[in-house]
Amino acid sequence: MEMRSWLAFGTGAGIEIQGGDLLVTVSRVRPKGITVLGQTVIANFRDRPAAEWGAEYDSFLRAHGAGYLSATLVLPRRDVIVRLVQLPGVADKDLPAAIGYQVDSLHPWGEDEIEFAWQRVSTRGAVMVGMVRRETVLALAERFGEAGVSLAAFTFSAGALHGGARLLSQPPKEGFFLALEARGESEIYGESPSRPVFTAAFDLPLERAAALAVSELRLEPGTAPANPAQILPPPLLPADFDLSRSRTSYAASLAGACPRLARAANLLPAAYRSGNSRTMYLPAIALSLVLGLCATGLFVYKVYTDKQYAAELEQEVTELRARNRRVTELDKELGETKQRIETLDAFRSRTRLDMDALAELTRLLPPPIFANSLQVSRDSVIVAGEAEQAAPLLQVIDSSPHFHQSAFAVSLVHSANGELFRIRALRQKPPAPGGQP
Template sequence: MAVERIEAPAPASPPVRTPASGFRKWLAFGSGLGVEISSNELRVTAVRVRPGAIRHLDSIVLPGYTDRPAADWGAELSAFARRSGLAGLPVHVLLPRGEVIVRTLALPGVEDRDLASAISYQVDGLHPFPEDGAAFAWARLPGSVFVLVGIARRETVDHYSNLFAEAGVKVAGFTFSAAALWSASRIVSAAPRPYLALHEENDTVEAIGESEARPIYSAVFENGASALARRTSFAELRLDDAAPVLDFSSLLPPLDPPAPYPLAAAAAIAGACPRLSLSANLLPEDRRAQSSRLAYIPSGILVLANVAAAGLMLSQPAYHDRRYLALLNREIQAVEKQAARAARLDQETRQARDRIALLGRYRQRSKADADALRDVTNLLAPPAWLNSLQISRTDVYLTGETEQAAALLQMIDGSPLFKESQFSQSLTRVGSGEQFVIRTVREGPGVGLEQGENR
């Protein structure tokens, strides 16, 4: 049967995209064959990816694959791969969206090594299939806590796997539209985020989008409900009315020339650069075909040689820094004991100085007490006289009699050794005089309490 060749239409106003930068840009290197399984046809796209550019080699449609012998359309697909210069390259197959359940899980705090166990624990609640009747694949969205999960009936995966094996076509993996478009949109440029993309085919509308609220969104609407798909998707993504509504072709990086089948092209681009793509592969590992790595041996050797040379150049400053640090550590250890002894001597000197100062203050106390007694005697001249005199380190209490006690407070405060004099008790009239009790605060050298000393 003749192969139907389709020319790609010109893209309509693609969104502005930011080119990839850094080391990721140079990892965008490879070739891929993508196969989209439609209702009764296979759409195949071949691409070649290079840093900064993606070449669309060719695209074909294999109609009626369900009604034809598998070997028939398998031979056509192999011939197409040879014409595209990709003979023997395994294909990446995109399963029909209606046969895959797509879910997004938020797993904060779960390490990569524990993801498989965490997802296996939850996956039974994400699908209606019988126990052990589901095949699932997952991939963490880079730099986030979200995991994209695709689930299909195991018998569906086995059916397509056997079908391609019967056709003699090597298959690298089965994936689904959300994973393929998410990966392909980021190979050589950044995705236009936030966005909503709609794709209508055979009375079915598929919606895919990204926003701050939903890192990835995928849904299918039956009966051509494009208006419902738009309203529901905008609500799920929490987008405003100004957010762009794209087609699937606008999510792909620029292709030269444009590809007619965006889903097949997305599978091919993602398959060409598996290290830059989400590894959501529903095909059992023992059935996956691997392409030959012999072609990359010369490039690998060259890369290793360059890395080794760069490593030697970068390690020289680090080596000298380590030697200098080791020399400094030896010098520090040599003077460390001397520094400790000097610190100990400093501490002992401070303690001796404090003790000397304390002894000096104690010697001043006797003179201060004698001076206080002398001033009290001079201030309270006859006919005033004292019954009691109490001298503490901070206060002096005077108990006695005089003709006019009120004048005593100002007289006592006039001394440089006393301040804040006041009557501790009310004055009492005794005969022709007044009985008083005066408290005054001491000041000057030799007074006050030492730390920890009681009054």
């Protein structure tokens, strides 16, 4: 959301003259979006008594809580001539005079008196100028005055669309055009990098008018008309609002709601303008101030509580870290103690296992077999001696639960009394009695 959209507050009424009917749209603008409060068609306003359709219009506004509004009226496109004038370097205060010098060359009405209005459409000095016969303006102003309709502005479709497209966001930079076909005429409004504004009415089919618009705007060939919802800010409510049919009156209502943000050139003489009451903004301003104070208080309180909570968390973290270090130290000490106990148990069991192995060898090698050397290590035993027949000794030793994989370390040597042997056997822990571990 752009910063300028935070200033988008207001309610406006837009009126579009469609032949003999008036299309009236009332919109409420807020930074979060736009709501169309209501829309109506006042039929045949030119032939009906002004008081009659004026009362219908007033009832419609009051039904939507907008009876105080002064409307923005969009003049028929055929009554307005729009020109794009290049005035680079001319300040805003000098623009009326600069345009006034050449306005007579911009319209075909000769000596007829006219009303003109302008609005900037680019930062490079391009100005859109709208012109209308004064008699047309005065006739409509008198007609609406008889009906009791308050008017804040007379504008034209291009002015309303240009301002409305920039109310809450910016239109596509690559360019676009909108097309509308009504009563046998095609109206085009478009923008592009090469042409800040293009607006025209054609007595041509819509497809042909669109092709001419693409050429004038120098858009890519085959570019289709844009959806109005992509250019104008689409209303949040109602969901079924037909923006394509009501885009001009909708844009005029936005210009009436936020005349500084959605500026539209005003062709209505100052003497005929009715302003919207500024007192209607007082409740909103007061509520905004209260809301701002509440928001500030909540923010300050939140910052304070966050700091307090962070300090408490830091204290708890410090305490938990100390406890965690103590637990880690205890785990380390417990592991070392357990390792010492296991080492002591292993040393204690070694003597018993060695004695068991010696007793087992004594049992396995009874006289007349005798051993003249015995080497006992943690994983094996080597016994050397003499027997009448040494070969069966391997099977005898392997039958013991204390030994396995016995083998002669050296070849047998025959002696006077038998055979000299040297046997190496791997040790294994015998199962505990009763199958207990």
